[in-house]
Structure formats: C-alpha cells, structure tokens
Amino acid sequence: MTGMIQGGWEFVWAVYGITWAGLFFYALHLFRSERDQ
Amino acid sequence: MKANWEIGVGLFGLILLIWAHYTGLFVAPPEAMMGDVGRILYAHVPTAWVGLSTYLVAFIAAVGAIWSGKWAWDAMVEASVEVGLLLNALLLIQGSLWAKPTWGVYWTWDPRLTTCAIMVVAFGVVLALRRQIEEPMRRLTMSSIATIIAFVNVPIVYLSVKWWRTLHQPYSSPETVDSAMVTPLRVAAFGMLFLATGFVVRRWRQVHRQLKAEVQAPDLPDAPSPLAVED
Numbered sequence: 001m002t003g004m005i006q007g008g009w010e011f012v013w014a015v016y017g018i019t020w021a022g023l024f025f026y027a028l029h030l031f032r033s034e035r036d037q
Numbered sequence: 038m039k040a041n042w043e044i045g046v047g048l049f050g051l052i053l054l055i056w057a058h059y060t061g062l063f064v065a066p067p068e069a070m071m072g073d074v075g076r077i078l079y080a081h082v083p084t085a086w087v088g089l090s091t092y093l094v095a096f097i098a099a100v101g102a103i104w105s106g107k108w109a110w111d112a113m114v115e116a117s118v119e120v121g122l123l124l125n126a127l128l129l130i131q132g133s134l135w136a137k138p139t140w141g142v143y144w145t146w147d148p149r150l151t152t153c154a155i156m157v158v159a160f161g162v163v164l165a166l167r168r169q170i171e172e173p174m175r176r177l178t179m180s181s182i183a184t185i186i187a188f189v190n191v192p193i194v195y196l197s198v199k200w201w202r203t204l205h206q207p208y209s210s211p212e213t214v215d216s217a218m219v220t221p222l223r224v225a226a227f228g229m230l231f232l233a234t235g236f237v238v239r240r241w242r243q244v245h246r247q248l249k250a251e252v253q254a255p256d257l258p259d260a261p262s263p264l265a266v267e268d
Contacts, residue, residue, distance in 0.1 A: 004067070008074035008138040015131045016058060019080045022127045023232065026120075027047075030239050037246060 043242075047235020053228030057083075060221040068218075074138045078214075079221050081131040083229040088124030091117050091233055092160065092191050099184035102177050108248040111177040114184055116240035118163050120233055125157045140204055148197040149205035156194055159187035173252055 061079030068075025098113035132150065133143040144150065163183045170176040193200075198207050207213070214222060 004070055005072045005074050005138055008072065011074055011134045011138050012062070012076050015077045015080050015134045016062070018130050018134075019084065019127055022123060026123050026236060030236065030243070033243050034239075037243060 043235045043238035046231050047239070050228045050231025050233070050235060053224050054083075054232060055228075057221045057225035057228055061218075061225065065218050065221055066215070071139055074135065077131060077135045078218070079225045081128065081135060082222060083226040084124050084128045084131060086226055087229040087233045088121055088128055089191055089195060090230070091121035091124060091237065092156070092188060094237065095121055095160075095163075095184050096188040096191070099181035099188075102181045103185075106174070106177065108173075108177075108252065109245055111173075111181070112241050112245035112248055113237075114177075114180055115164070115167055115244045116237045118160050118184060119240055120236045122157065122160050122164065123236075124229075124233065125153070125160065129153055129157060136204075145204065147204045148201040149194065149203050152190060152194040152197050156187070156190050159190055160184075163187055173248065 058079055061076050065076070065079075067073050068078070095114055095117035098110050098117060101107070102110035102114055104110075129150075132153070136145070136150075137143050163180050166183050167176055167180045170179055197203060198205050
C-alpha cells in the first residue's frame with residue numbers, strides 16, 4: 001500500500017519485550033516483598 | 038482463600054493479555070499507514086488507559102486518606118502510585134519506540150509526551166516523599182497532598198491531544214479503530230486492567246500490613262542519658 005511504513009518489527013518486539021519484562025519484574029518484586037514480610 | 042482473590046483476578050488478566058497480544062501481533066491486519074509498527078497499539082493504548090485509571094485510584098485514595106486519616110487509604114495511595122508509575126514508565130518507553138519509526142525521533146517535546154514525562158516525575162516525588170518521611174501521620178498527609186497535586190496533570194495528559202497541536206494521534210475509540218483491531222485492543226485493555234488490579238490489591242495488602250505494624254509497634258525506651266564526666 002502506498003505510503004505504508006515497511007518493516008519495523010524490531011520496534012514492535014522491543015515494545016512487547018519491555019512491557020512483559022516490566023510486568024514480570026514487578027510481579028517478582030511483589031512476590032519477594034511478600035516473602036520478606 | 039478470600040484473601041487471595043486478587044491472584045485470580047491478576048491471572049485472568051494475564052490470560053486475556055496473552056491472547057490479545059498474540060492476536061494483535063499475528064492475527065490482526067497491519068495498520069493502513071503504519072504497517073506492522075501499528076501493532077504496538079495493543080500494548081501502548083491499554084497501558085495508557087489503565088495507567089491513568091490507576092492514578093485516578095491514587096487520587097481518590099489520597100482524598101480518602103486526608104479525609105479519614107485511615108491507614109487503609111494511605112496504603113492504597115502507595116500501592117496505586119507504585120503500579121501507576123510502573124505503567125507510566127512502560128508507557129513512555131513504548132511511546133518512544135513507536136515514535137522512532139513513525140515520527141523519525143525517539144523523543145520530541147510534544148504536549149502529550151511532555152505532560153506524560155511530568156506525570157512520571159510528579160508521582161515519583163510522591164513515592165520519594167513516602168520513603169523520606171518517617172512519622173506515619175505526617176507521611177499520610179504530605180504524600181496525599183502531593184498525590185492530589187500530581188493528579189492535576191492527569192486530565193491535562195488526557196486532553197492534551199485536544200487542547201494543543203500535537204504529533205500524537207487523537208483519542209483511540211471503536212470509531213477510530215478498524216473492527217478487526219477493536220477486539221484485541223479491548224481484550225488487552227481488560228487484561229491490563231485486571232492484571233493491574235491484582236498488582237494494586239496485592240501491594241495494598243503488603244503496605245497496609247507494614248503500616249499497621251509500624252503504628253502498633255511499642256515505643257522504644259528512652260535513650261540512656263550521656264555519662265557525666267566529673268573533674
């Protein structure tokens with residue numbers, strides 16, 4: 001399609017990777033805080 | 038079992054989010070102008086919606102804390118600001134990574150981006166204040182006031198795309214998003230909402246326990262007076 005941005009999957013993977021990593025590490029932080037209490 | 042209902046809510050959110058992200062990445066069509074880069078929508082928009090909603094919870098909790106002086110509200114301020122900050126930080130990173138292929142730069146001082154950056158700093162100050170102030174009631178008051186002040190910016194963030202000329206696209210809604218994209222977007226939003234609810238409630242329980250223990254702790258005995266040295 002004319003004008004459509006081509007490629008860019010590396011940005012898509014980076015966004016999803018960072019999002020899931022952020023959520024995972026926060027869940028881990030909650031788990032560790034629970035254990036420390 | 039009742040005390041752990043938030044784990045079930047969080048796990049349900051997780052399942053919804055996995056399905057929605059899979060569908061957004063591999064099933065939904067590419068966006069008409071942005072192509073595959075447009076798939077960032079399914080991560081970015083739910084993060085924004087739920088992040089702003091979490092700050093709304095923090096604002097309500099701050100008003101409740103000042104009004105009642107109850108530790109439960111105070112714990113909710115900390116829990117919701119913490120989760121809001123996580124989503125806010127993710128939002129800024131996602132936005133920067135989306136800006137590069139579409140706008141050509143990772144960052145520009147656009148009204149939406151600038152107000153979002155101010156938001157992360159303002160709510161970061163709230164958490165910093167809570168770490169700094171040791172006296173519980175003073176901490177409740179000061180951090181609640183800081184939360185209310187920080188929240189003033191939240192509607193500005195939301196309305197910035199309407200009030201000012203901006204590179205950022207206007208609000209996303211079912212009217213502005215193709216029907217093939219609406220379902221994964223909605224499911225991702227509910228998934229993120231349930232997951233964030235699980236996080237906030239779990240964190241609230243932890244902070245509430247800490248606060249109650251802190252307030253109920255017996256006073257320490259007076260420190261011994263310094264030895265007098267006689268000549």
